[in-house]
Amino acid sequence: MIADDAMMARLMTLSQGGDRQAYATLLAECQKWLKRFYARRIVPHQIDDLVQDTLLSLHQKIASYDPSRPFLPWLAAIARYRWVDQLRKVYRADETEFEESFAAENSEPAIVARISLDRMFSYLPPAQARVIELVKIKGLTISEASHACGQSESLVKVNIHRGLKKLATMIEKE
């Protein structure tokens, strides 16, 4: 069963009151939700690390959830923040294949579409989105990305820098 926003909001409210059983259920649901959320937007072998980082942030910032508001947009804001933070870390991925098992599976397409990571990419200029996808998500080198998209290597670097900076400013943007 996939929990919906109302159920997760109830579990979170109980968790803020100290209900450990509700919190265990909530974290398990969040873990499933976050794996779907990050699918295809980060190198697969890094998904677990990112999910764990996000669960830790959820735990540390549990008080910042207001029970009078929906839950998933709050979780998505934290998840987006962690995702941009992860993209900013310099890494060269060893593996570039994406698992298809996380392919968009969700119970609330309208909400998820508004808060998805793809939505953030849609606000970037295509040249910036393309090089971030190639280098930071698929794990290509600057040189490989330069050949793949036809931009010079220095332009690839500039576009990655500008794109990540812009992503960081639109974490709460719908």
Next chain:
Amino acid sequence: MPTDIQTLIDGLVEDLQPSRAMTLRRGLVIASGSAALTVGAVALFFGVRPDLIAANPNPVFLLATGLFLILGVAASFTVIGMSRPQVGSTHVGWAWAVAMAALLPLSAAVMGFVNQGNTFFQSQPTQGINCLTNGGLLGLIVGGALTFWLRRGAPTSPEQAGLLTGLAAGSLGIFAYSLHCPFDDIYHIGIWHSLAVAVSAFAGRAIVPALIRW
């Protein structure tokens, strides 16, 4: 479920403590309480302008002080909102308040140009430095309260949150000190009172992000 994630979840569940939600209402209580404390400090340590006590305030004073109050409220409200992130939230209203308050230094510049006078010396620089210093120091009360609030919250843009914390602190600090400051001319207010807000905003941008924990 991978074992390490399950281990993490078990640890987090074990670590769970009841926590009070950061509601808008609680945030507003903290912001307005610290602002009230700032006004109280001015009344206690500096004293209130005689024309205010006589209920006959100067119109320029009313206008300028009101603009700083609105700017402080708008910035505080935004900081409280930023501590409770949500996809779909926008934090742009404060910019209009900045534009309104910017009319004060702009008016001082225009009047200085039109009158061809020495604007700087007409602004009472000696007293101006007092306003800059005391307004900035008084802002520490609101700034401290909002920083404390932000540290518990989850601002997704710590730099902007820091800038707005400084803006709120400076605006409410100089608002409170204006209740004491006896100078009503546009040069003094436009230069020195506005400078207190600008310096505080830059200080907030420089200092507060490092104090926000994620």
